[in-house]
Amino acid sequence: MTDLLFGQSYYLRFDPKLWQAMQPYPPLGTLYAAAYLRRRGYDVALFDAMLAASEAEWEAALRRHRPRFAVLYEDNFNYLSKMCLLRMRQAAFTMIEMARAQGCIVIVAGSDATDHAEAYLRRGADFVLLGEGEYTLAELLDRLSGRTDTPFAAIAGLAYRREDGTPVRNPRRPDIKDVDGLPFPAWDLVDVERYRRIWYERHGYFSMNMVTTRGCPYHCNWCAKPIWGQRYNARSPENVVAELNGSRRPIGPTTSGLPMTSSASNPAGGRVSPSWSRPTMPVCPSNV
Numbered sequence: 001m002t003d004l005l006f007g008q009s010y011y012l013r014f015d016p017k018l019w020q021a022m023q024p025y026p027p028l029g030t031l032y033a034a035a036y037l038r039r040r041g042y043d044v045a046l047f048d049a050m051l052a053a054s055e056a057e058w059e060a061a062l063r064r065h066r067p068r069f070a071v072l073y074e075d076n077f078n079y080l081s082k083m084c085l086l087r088m089r090q091a092a093f094t095m096i097e098m099a100r101a102q103g104c105i106v107i108v109a110g111s112d113a114t115d116h117a118e119a120y121l122r123r124g125a126d127f128v129l130l131g132e133g134e135y136t137l138a139e140l141l142d143r144l145s146g147r148t149d150t151p152f153a154a155i156a157g158l159a160y161r162r163e164d165g166t167p168v169r170n171p172r173r174p175d176i177k178d179v180d181g182l183p184f185p186a187w188d189l190v191d192v193e194r195y196r197r198i199w200y201e202r203h204g205y206f207s208m209n210m211v212t213t214r215g216c217p218y219h220c221n222w223c224a225k226p227i228w229g230q231r232y233n234a235r236s237p238e239n240v241v242a243e244l245n246g247s248r249r250p251i252g253p254t255t256s257g258l259p260m261t262s263s264a265s266n267p268a269g270g271r272v273s274p275s276w277s278r279p280t281m282p283v284c285p286s287n288v
């Protein structure tokens with residue numbers, strides 16, 4: 001039994017074109033949230049939809065972990081989380097129903113849920129996190145688990161339903177400016193070997209994801225916009241290098257991309273170049 005089961009609803013298998021391309025990346029945004037909640041003292045587990053066959057695997061994970069809280073936390077660093085959006089939204093709705101059927105409190109976070117919180121609440125989510133979710137999620141869980149008695153109405157960045165069913169959106173929470181203050185992603189929750197095997201078999205090398213900034217300065221109205229608007233916050237070069245060199249990052253990629261990073265937004269100014277890295281990769285159309 002675990003406190004929180006994290007999941008996300010981007011299934012590569014439901015995206016025929018990208019299933020064909022087969023360049024899977026673990027859900028980095030979800031791993032950041034899991035690491036933060038773990039630091040706050042919660043026991044966390046992960047369901048990784050990226051390589052899952054269908055929502056039935058989520059249901060199996062719910063039975064295995066028996067969480068009190070089911071958290072669908074989309075990977076907002078990957079623009080693919082908005083590809084085939086209607087199919088992935090449908091998957092999220094199915095996952096919400098499955099979690100509720102097993103008695104979980106259901107919390108949803110991500111670009112689509114931020115834009116369409118009421119739709120997710122109507123389909124059974126108990127709470128939606130608007131914008132960046134880590135701090136809001138921690139404050140909400142502290143309240144729900146009895147650590148605090150903060151009223152829901154006082155939790156910035158939260159959407160929920162009043163007792164009469166009326167949806168409520170609290171004011172948004174400011175972006176996280178001190179990105180260095182967040183723990184590194186909880187890579188230990190991912191089956192890295194499975195990703196490695198797929199990459200080597202299909203492409204002859206292994207590629208992993210990493211972010212140096214949160215947000216996006218470009219004008220397109222896509223993945224990052226509901227969360228950060230047309231802004232971004234950067235990690236320090238020292239913090240990026242510490243993660244690259246750290247023991248918690250899975251070892252062995254032969255390439256590493258820095259998604260949502262360009263010559264304009266890379267705080268390291270391109271100076272971080274270990275022998276196995278590439279400065280950018282086409283995770284976002286702006287980098288192609």
Ligand code: SF4
Pocket residue numbers: 079216217218219220221222223224225260284285286
């Ligand atoms: S330009 Fe920005 S908002 Fe648009 S897909 Fe790329 S990262 Fe996302």
